Amino acid sequence: MVADMMQRQNTQNRTQEKTHFGFREVGTAEKSGLVRGVFDSVARRYDLMNDVMSAGMHRLWKSAMIDWLAPRPEMTLLDVAGGTGDIAFRFLKRAGGARAIVCDINESMLTVGRDRAVNRGLLDGIDWLCGNAEALPLADRSVSAYTIAFGIRNVTHIERALAEARRVLRPGGRFLCLEFSRLTVGALEPLYDLYSFKAIPAIGQWITDDRESYEYLVESIRRFPDQQRFAEMIAAAGLSQVKVRNLSGGIAAMHSAWRI
């Protein structure tokens, strides 16, 4: 009976556990559904919106991550929260003969990605997998590189996603994360705030007819740990040699680490 009571209490605690969805506090069980709703809503116009919102900068940031990864043909890349395939496409272009697995929790984003791959004639060497970064549907030590671009701040339990990254990486495997981060030039903050909180939701409304999803996007960036704190979380997950590179004055940052 005590065991039953404890289990009920645990279940209750779990259901009461809170997290953030942008600036809103929500139950942890609720968050992934809300995030899914965001990307279901914007999937078809996601790539166009990225170009407009970042004035094309996201392309340079993604290329910088691939430069740092230094793709080689013998690599197997797992790109988590891979969405419409940008990282995997760049990787395969650089590492002819390599294999990429794009894993995303959202079928709508993967469908757009698959269509883009077909349009590029990219049929071999790429697999599309629907799955959660917190419980990857892959065996231990099965990939040589793990990337996640603009995905980890959407995950409910970041620590679990990092633990999963370590689990699926082979010893000697590389972890690379690209994410929005904190400005390194404080004087630019008022301008950045204006652009983030006023312009981006308005552009989102115009292009995707969905202001709220882009309000979430901006808020989720502010909630995400800064460069130093995130580096500590990566190290705490058991990954080694954590290094950070800022992009565009800290608007985005890349974190690199290794599974030793």
Ligand SMILES: C[S@@+](CC[C@H](N)C(=O)[O-])C[C@H]1O[C@@H](n2cnc3c(N)ncnc32)[C@H](O)[C@@H]1O
């Ligand atoms: C901003 S998009 C980034 C897509 C792509 N990586 C890029 O850089 O263009 C965020 C992606 O994270 C995915 N996502 C959110 N939560 C996830 C989770 N728990 N596991 C896997 N993917 C997730 C979303 O479905 C979405 O495709």
